[in-house]
Amino acid sequence: MRALNVSAALTLCTYAAAAPLTAISEPLPLLIWHGLGDKFDNEGLQSVGNLAEQINPGTYVHIIRLDDDGNNDRAATFFGNLTTQIEQVCEDIKNEPKLRTADKKSVRVDALGFSQGGQFLRGLLERCDDLSMRSLVTFGSQHNGIAEFQDCRTWDFLCKGSTALIKGNAWTEYVQNKVVPAQYYRTVNESTALASDEYLESSNFLADVNNERVLKNEKYAEKVASLEKFVMFVFEEDTTVIPKESGWFAEVNRTTGEVTPLQNRTIYTEDWLGLKKLDKKNGLVFKKTPGGHMQLNEKVLIKTFQDYFGAEKKFRSTMELGYELEEEIHGRWNRWRHEGQQEYMTNPSKDALR
Ligand SMILES: *[C@@H]1O[C@H](CO)[C@@H](O)[C@H](O)[C@H]1NC(C)=O
Ligand SMILES: *[C@@H]1O[C@H](CO)[C@@H](O)[C@H](O)[C@H]1NC(C)=O
Ligand SMILES: *[C@@H]1O[C@H](CO)[C@@H](O)[C@H](O)[C@H]1NC(C)=O
Ligand SMILES: *[C@@H]1O[C@H](CO)[C@@H](O)[C@H](O)[C@H]1NC(C)=O
Numbered sequence: 001m002r003a004l005n006v007s008a009a010l011t012l013c014t015y016a017a018a019a020p021l022t023a024i025s026e027p028l029p030l031l032i033w034h035g036l037g038d039k040f041d042n043e044g045l046q047s048v049g050n051l052a053e054q055i056n057p058g059t060y061v062h063i064i065r066l067d068d069d070g071n072n073d074r075a076a077t078f079f080g081n082l083t084t085q086i087e088q089v090c091e092d093i094k095n096e097p098k099l100r101t102a103d104k105k106s107v108r109v110d111a112l113g114f115s116q117g118g119q120f121l122r123g124l125l126e127r128c129d130d131l132s133m134r135s136l137v138t139f140g141s142q143h144n145g146i147a148e149f150q151d152c153r154t155w156d157f158l159c160k161g162s163t164a165l166i167k168g169n170a171w172t173e174y175v176q177n178k179v180v181p182a183q184y185y186r187t188v189n190e191s192t193a194l195a196s197d198e199y200l201e202s203s204n205f206l207a208d209v210n211n212e213r214v215l216k217n218e219k220y221a222e223k224v225a226s227l228e229k230f231v232m233f234v235f236e237e238d239t240t241v242i243p244k245e246s247g248w249f250a251e252v253n254r255t256t257g258e259v260t261p262l263q264n265r266t267i268y269t270e271d272w273l274g275l276k277k278l279d280k281k282n283g284l285v286f287k288k289t290p291g292g293h294m295q296l297n298e299k300v301l302i303k304t305f306q307d308y309f310g311a312e313k314k315f316r317s318t319m320e321l322g323y324e325l326e327e328e329i330h331g332r333w334n335r336w337r338h339e340g341q342q343e344y345m346t347n348p349s350k351d352a353l354r
Helices: 006-017 045-055 071-079 083-093 116-127 157-166 173-178 195-203 218-225 242-247 276-280 298-308 318-346
Strands: 030-033 061-063 107-114 131-139 229-235 285-287
Touching: 030 045, 030 116, 045 061, 045 298, 071 157, 083 107, 083 116, 083 131, 083 276, 107 116, 116 131, 116 218, 131 298, 157 173, 218 276, 229 242, 229 298
Parallel strands: 030 061, 030 107, 107 131, 131 229, 229 285
Antiparallel strands: none
């Protein structure tokens, strides 16, 4: 009874769908962290959540918010101290029963980050105890920071306000404590081609979560390496994120445009952040998608949700599902036989081996 034939496997499959045996078909909850200038109750974001539920029915979707009022939530994408924002999100998700594992001991999720929400989810994973992630997927994020602040639309006063504060003052404690994008601004020393002293001294977020300072946080590296998949999408025609290759953790020479891929950087070779370890188990995925910044393509989302989210134990084919179930049934049969035999031996009158 080793291999199930296909029709038997299909029957089992139907059975499994109708009456899930164990945690096999229980999808992991999904955390979504939106980008700069967005708000949790935005319709587009809600529809992404709905799509995730459609693709993996039963998925509980939690869209991260820093305030119950949408406008305040949007303001918090521009203004605030990321240390306290991440602490707040960590508390919120710990207090959300639907995000907890079956034994209630910890929070385990898949995570989807849009733009700056991507590096914030990574920071959350690194800093929030009792939180683990299976897949972390980021779209157009700034894992290696930004070299320039984005242009603001004419009427976007929040954006303009934050940019005005930054002007020439990016490294002051005042700005690092208050302006969100300044906390993932990153500059490079032109003569050494390494992270600048100012950045290493003053960055309130990125230099820490990227473990770029002399003193490394081992826990951060462990948490990152514990991911099953870290999927990084870069938008091919992104002109908002400078440089867009930051979404792949790459370094770009601003003068020559030369790109140093993550694997050629010290952060990887010395494995400051667990990225090399993750890569060695095929957990690092670099992806491109057409379009400008955050021009999400539904097909790409669907494929992503199918490939990386859903039930913790993914079955790639009906055949594999057949094997898994067979294994389980086989195990039960053996246990039953074993227990039955023991019972028979201690009490032979009882026909335990029917
Ligand atoms: C941000 O908040 C944390 C926690 O309250 C604090 O320790 C840190 O100094 C703040 N950052 C800045 C740049 O003020
Ligand atoms: C660049 O690095 C050199 C060598 O460490 C240092 O002397 C210089 O001050 C740095 N420049 C800046 C702008 O950080
Ligand atoms: C960029 O490339 C030029 C030419 O190779 C080099 O002189 C310069 O130091 C590089 N800058 C950085 C920041 O790596
Ligand atoms: C990265 O490193 C590899 C191996 O050391 C080398 O062959 C390749 O040219 C490097 N690529 C870049 C873009 O630096």
